[in-house]
Amino acid sequence: MDTTRHLPGFPDGHDLPETPGALATRAVHAGREDLAALGLHAAPLDLSTTYPSPDSRDEGARLDAFAATGAELTGPPVYARLGNPTVARFERALARLEGTESAVAFASGMAALTAVVLARSAAGLRHVVAIRPLYGCSDHLLDSGLLGTEVTWTEPDGVAAAIRPDTALVVVETPANPTLREVDLRAVAAACGEVPLLVDNTFATPVLQRPVEHGARLVLHSATKYLGGHGDVLGGVVACDEEFARDLRRIRFATGGVLHPLAGYLLLRGLATLPVRVRAQSAGAAELARRLAADPRVSRVHYPAIGGAMVSFEVTGDPHEVIAGVRLITPAVSLGSVDTLIQHPGSISHRIVDEDDRRAGGISERLLRMSVGLEDVEDVWQDLDAALSGPRSRPRTRPEPAAR
Numbered sequence: 001m002d003t004t005r006h007l008p009g010f011p012d013g014h015d016l017p018e019t020p021g022a023l024a025t026r027a028v029h030a031g032r033e034d035l036a037a038l039g040l041h042a043a044p045l046d047l048s049t050t051y052p053s054p055d056s057r058d059e060g061a062r063l064d065a066f067a068a069t070g071a072e073l074t075g076p077p078v079y080a081r082l083g084n085p086t087v088a089r090f091e092r093a094l095a096r097l098e099g100t101e102s103a104v105a106f107a108s109g110m111a112a113l114t115a116v117v118l119a120r121s122a123a124g125l126r127h128v129v130a131i132r133p134l135y136g137c138s139d140h141l142l143d144s145g146l147l148g149t150e151v152t153w154t155e156p157d158g159v160a161a162a163i164r165p166d167t168a169l170v171v172v173e174t175p176a177n178p179t180l181r182e183v184d185l186r187a188v189a190a191a192c193g194e195v196p197l198l199v200d201n202t203f204a205t206p207v208l209q210r211p212v213e214h215g216a217r218l219v220l221h222s223a224t225k226y227l228g229g230h231g232d233v234l235g236g237v238v239a240c241d242e243e244f245a246r247d248l249r250r251i252r253f254a255t256g257g258v259l260h261p262l263a264g265y266l267l268l269r270g271l272a273t274l275p276v277r278v279r280a281q282s283a284g285a286a287e288l289a290r291r292l293a294a295d296p297r298v299s300r301v302h303y304p305a306i307g308g309a310m311v312s313f314e315v316t317g318d319p320h321e322v323i324a325g326v327r328l329i330t331p332a333v334s335l336g337s338v339d340t341l342i343q344h345p346g347s348i349s350h351r352i353v354d355e356d357d358r359r360a361g362g363i364s365e366r367l368l369r370m371s372v373g374l375e376d377v378e379d380v381w382q383d384l385d386a387a388l389s390g391p392r393s394r395p396r397t398r399p400e401p402a403a404r
């Protein structure tokens, strides 16, 4: 029923010309290819949960096609759990930045990882090979067996030996949360053979690293972090080839972990400034890493060779006093926002990981993880310097609930 294929407002990503150009150009224009034909400049936000389906015969055939293949619906959307045009724009844009055929968005980074695991277990594969550290909840999701997975934790040079006939995935983060450990992706990808390599690229973002160029098949983001970039949207996304994307769409439809359209709108908007933000925040982080490395109150600094806006460091004193001492910097979990955040992984982001496993992953109790924002670096340093100097006279208190 081809007359429905190009109705205004119902973009069909497969028929659209791809935005050419360098990364910064694609960051601004990708995902917006259909707007001019719609007579629009800003991307519209489609909040519909359902859509008119006057031709039930045709709708039935389209639903059959989706169930059989997982290919994105062509023509008008049917129901929001099946697909949404605002979210689809964000998916197209992220795929263009990561250099993949497709991307599939989810309600959160954890929903995205869950969908990948379920897609593989649907094929009877439940064994995962992974390298520590991973983000605490990713470690927990795989290690707890909540989804029926069995994990072999290994080092990069042990990946090939750890792979079994029932291995579903190899999972790595680089730079990893929270130690910023870097993994040689090319070497790990070579060791994976036919087993899909999933790289969590949340920390590097496609601005600094595009894992598919190094042999990864699946690139995962907690879009909550740098892609959104302003601390006000929760989301996840997997960039991959269209074949895997089809499995993920079917899982997403069946399990319902969809990204809300408002989140899709905010994430597309966030992508436009991603290269500028990541470069500016990385410059600040590199300067703070230099100062921390020269500071006697700091015993170790972790800063990735590829750069980035995250700095982790081990303090000689009490890390909890540093957290309690910051004023400009927000003592909070999460990362990737325009403002600087600091947290203690042993207490928060990686609390759910067993103490022994945390230690095995190199997560010291004296480790602090800082996400550097867009403030002037001198102001951030002044605050950090004061916090490192010990307890302040005026304790910081939590706001009253009434203030919210």
Ligand SMILES: *Cc1c(COP(=O)(O)O)cnc(C)c1O
Binding pocket: 108, 109, 110, 111, 135, 137, 138, 173, 177, 200, 202, 203, 221, 222, 223, 224, 225, 234, 235, 236
């Ligand atoms: C936060 C985070 C996740 C989980 O993402 P959510 O959006 O919080 O579900 C996964 N991986 C990394 C590296 C993260 O930092």
